[in-house]
Amino acid sequence: MTEISFAPRGSKAEIEEGERLSPKFDADGLLTAVTVDADDGTVLMVAHMNAQALALTIETGVAHYFSRSRGRLWKKGEESGHLQQLVELRVDCDQDAVVLRVRMPPLGPGVPGAACHTGHRSCFFRSVPLGAAPTPELTLAVNDDGPLFDPAKVYGLTKKTDTPRF
Ligand SMILES: N=c1c2ncn([C@@H]3O[C@H](COP(=O)(O)OP(=O)(O)OP(=O)(O)O)[C@@H](O)[C@H]3O)c2ncn1[C@@H]1O[C@H](COP(=O)(O)O)[C@@H](O)[C@H]1O
Ligand SMILES: [Mg+2]
Ligand SMILES: [Zn+2]
Known part of the structure; x- marks a missing residue:
């Protein structure tokens, strides 16, 4: 490259209103990337990009991130095949966050693509009950129909699995 x-x-x-892309990376060289479904707006995941990931995403039209835990460039889908094709890339006012509007290949007839490594379509598949102060017993509610693929099959047996729906 x-x-x-x-x-x-x-x-x-x-920066805030001009036509130039002047991204602001934090002290670790990263900015925040919010990835949403281009067709229905579902928030799929939140991850991070360094300059190389941002540049590759712009150049190839395929989502690239920076994995903080692995300390390296991460092309989403490099292992699972669950690639994210960009429809639009937006930058926020102060240019320290981007929104990726993407399409993912369906996993089967009538089954959408899944962005989360747990097998769920979205990383945000649980909601927090409102209206009472949080306690350690607070119970999250699952707000989707379960995983769409088996992470053990896609990523190998060492990874966390969930109750699969297949
Ligand atoms: N595939 C994913 C994946 N998909 C979505 N996400 C979400 O992306 C976000 C990653 O941001 P974090 O800052 O939490 O994690 P990170 O430390 O930068 O990244 P990891 O090293 O944890 O992958 C989290 O919200 C994750 O839920 C994923 N996070 C990690 N992976 C791993 O990436 C690897 C390659 O997977 P594919 O890209 O699907 O081939 C596998 O080892 C996966 O387990
Ligand atoms: Mg992580
Ligand atoms: Zn996830």
């Missing part, structure tokens, strides 16, 4: 270069961070007005 050619050398990565973005526009320099200019004035507040230029």
Whole structure:
């Protein structure tokens, strides 16, 4: 890949309302990436990108992230085949976060693609009950129909599995 270069961070007005991409990476060289389904807006996952991941995502139109735990570039789907094709890439006002609007290949007839390594379509498959102060006994509610694939089959048997639906 050619050398990565973005526009320099200019004035507040230029960054917030101008036409230049001047991403702001944090002290670890990362920005926040929110990935949503391009068709229905479902929030699929939140991850991080370094300059290389952002540049590769822009250049190839396929989502790349930076894995903090593995300390390396991560092309989503590199192991599972669950790639994310970009439909649109948006940057927020101060350019320290991006939204990826993506399409994922369906896992089967009538089965959408899944973005989460647990097998769920979205990482955000549990909701927190509102209206009472949280306690250690607070119980999360599952808000989808269960995993769409078996992580043990896709990622190998050492990974966490859930109750599969297949
Ligand atoms: N596939 C995923 C994956 N898909 C979605 N996510 C979500 O992406 C976010 C990753 O951000 P984090 O900052 O928590 O984690 P990280 O430390 O940067 O990344 P990991 O090293 O944990 O992968 C979390 O919210 C995850 O739930 C995934 N996080 C990790 N993986 C791992 O990535 C590897 C390759 O998987 P594929 O990309 O599907 O081939 C496998 O080992 C997977 O277990
Ligand atoms: Mg992690
Ligand atoms: Zn997840």
